[in-house]
Amino acid sequence: MKCLLCGTDCRKNERRCPNCGTSVRLMEKLKRLSNRYYNRAIDRVKASNLTDARESLETALLFNKRNINAQNLLGLVCLETGEVGEAFKHWLLSVSYQKTNNRASEYISYTEANIVEFDKMDMGIKLYNEALALLKGFDTRTADPDKIRRRLENALNKLKGAVDFNPKLLKAVNLMTLCYIILGERIKALDLAKSVLYADVANPEAAMHFNILCPDRTRPPVKVTGEIEKKPPKNTEAQATPIENQGFFTSSMFLEAAAFILGILACTAVFMFLIIPGITEEQSAKIEQLQQQEETIASVPSGTAAEIVSSVQTNDTAQKEADIAKAKQLFDSYYYIDACELLADLDTKGISAESKAVYDSIIDDVLRNGSAALLDLGQRAYNEGETENAKSFLTKALTYSENASEEDEELLKTKYTAEFYLARIAMDKGETLEAATLFNNVKTNHPDKKYQNYAESYLSGLKED
Numbered sequence: 480m481k482c483l484l485c486g487t488d489c490r491k492n493e494r495r496c497p498n499c500g501t502s503v504r505l506m507e508k509l510k511r512l513s514n515r516y517y518n519r520a521i522d523r524v525k526a527s528n529l530t531d532a533r534e535s536l537e538t539a540l541l542f543n544k545r546n547i548n549a550q551n552l553l554g555l556v557c558l559e560t561g562e563v564g565e566a567f568k569h570w571l572l573s574v575s576y577q578k579t580n581n582r583a584s585e586y587i588s589y590t591e592a593n594i595v596e597f598d599k600m601d602m603g604i605k606l607y608n609e610a611l612a613l614l615k616g617f618d619t620r621t622a623d624p625d626k627i628r629r630r631l632e633n634a635l636n637k638l639k640g641a642v643d644f645n646p647k648l649l650k651a652v653n654l655m656t657l658c659y660i661i662l663g664e665r666i667k668a669l670d671l672a673k674s675v676l677y678a679d680v681a682n683p684e685a686a687m688h689f690n691i692l693c694p695d696r697t698r699p700p701v702k703v704t705g706e707i708e709k710k711p712p713k714n715t716e717a718q719a720t721p722i723e724n725q726g727f728f729t730s731s732m733f734l735e736a737a738a739f740i741l742g743i744l745a746c747t748a749v750f751m752f753l754i755i756p757g758i759t760e761e762q763s764a765k766i767e768q769l770q771q772q773e774e775t776i777a778s779v780p781s782g783t784a785a786e787i788v789s790s791v792q793t794n795d796t797a798q799k800e801a802d803i804a805k806a807k808q809l810f811d812s813y814y815y816i817d818a819c820e821l822l823a824d825l826d827t828k829g830i831s832a833e834s835k836a837v838y839d840s841i842i843d844d845v846l847r848n849g850s851a852a853l854l855d856l857g858q859r860a861y862n863e864g865e866t867e868n869a870k871s872f873l874t875k876a877l878t879y880s881e882n883a884s885e886e887d888e889e890l891l892k893t894k895y896t897a898e899f900y901l902a903r904i905a906m907d908k909g910e911t912l913e914a915a916t917l918f919n920n921v922k923t924n925h926p927d928k929k930y931q932n933y934a935e936s937y938l939s940g941l942k943e944d
Contacts, residue, residue, distance in 0.1 A: 861903070891926050
């Protein structure tokens with residue numbers, strides 16, 4: 480068998496991987512667990528339960544990131560819900576682990592031959608993101624009713640376009656449903672909620688919308704066929720494997736090249752709008768700070784030492800208040816990580832009451848959202864094999880969530896999930912003691928029972944080793 484961590488071939492009589500030293504016995508156990516969740520996902524796909532199938536596949540990859548079948552199937556599940564970028568990401572990862580005899584190569588090749596269709600799907604995703612940006616942070620309880628209606632109607636127009644371009648984008652349909660519920664158009668909202676539940680029987684948002692609209696009625700009937708709309712690709716002769724031979728998969732295969740384009744556009748946008756402005760702002764802030772300090776020193780040529788100290792302290796207080804104001808702007812614009820970096824270690828001693836009130840009003844949300852964003856970056860980097868980047872992101876997430884209180888369950892989840900992935904990184908590197916310590920913390924303290932069970936499985940494997 481191949482080592483689950485480094486891909487080295489391990490012989491049957493070897494107790495450890497000759498390259499990285501990982502226990503073969505532990506790898507076999509993790510591989511069995513991964514296959515068990517993968518097989519469970521197949522049953523859920525046949526029952527049109529895409530949400531739970533996706534969760535099972537993500538769990539399978541958590542135990543064995545080299546499970547090619549699970550990686551490919553997860554891409555197809557994402558594709559069936561219109562998430563083309565996620566699908567393409569999983570197929571690329573699959574090909575990176577196994578370059579030959581891999582169905583993911585055929586999926587990627589097919590997308591390259593159908594670029595026009597993927598451009599349309601890409602446009603649907605862009606329209607959905609624009610609608611989401613219109614509604615994000617908009618408080619319908621306090622805003623003017625006319626303003627609310629105009630905002631919702633603008634968002635609905637974009638969402639209708641998104642669904643026209645990408646009919647399977649369930650996120651867009653769910654957001655349309657919510658808009659209609661707020662506007663009081665219950666019949667339209669109910670039809671949309673049913674359409675999502677027909678496609679994905681366990682979709683939590685659609686189920687919530689249906690229960691709001693029909694609290695005393697049973698769920699709508701579910702179409703469970705096992706053979707969900709068989710539509711093979713037009714321009715390929717690739718044969719489906721028995722596991723993937725549901726029309727569900729082949730019908731959705733035409734959604735992918737847009738993901739490649741979307742990835743390029745997203746990277747360009749991040750670089751142009753986040754990285755470059757961040758660098759420029761940081762340089763400008765440092766230059767301004769140096770100029771202020773120079774002016775302060777120049778303005779006190781003959782002062783006493785106490786006066787100089789007082790002037791420097793005043794300048795330091797002004798800088799703190801400026802940082803709080805800037806963090807508030809960043810937070811309101813959803814740049815949670817940048818806001819976190821400004822406020823995480825800020826000493827509020829000496830600042831004005833107004834600045835202190837602003838700080839107190841946002842600090843909890845800044846830490847909660849900033850650490851969650853870093854955790855997400857860390858998980859993605861780990862799943863893509865970028866271990867050092869993952870460790871950097873996860874360490875920062877752990878730092879910002881370190882003082883989470885027992886009442887803040889969301890921040891606690893972030894803290895111990897970050898520890899879980901740091902434990903996996905330590906295990907991958909052969910740092911058994913550190914991994915065991917972190918896994919034990921997760922097992923004892925994580926609010927989510929699922930992660931407690933994961934940690935217990937890894938601990939038992941380490942003990943057997």
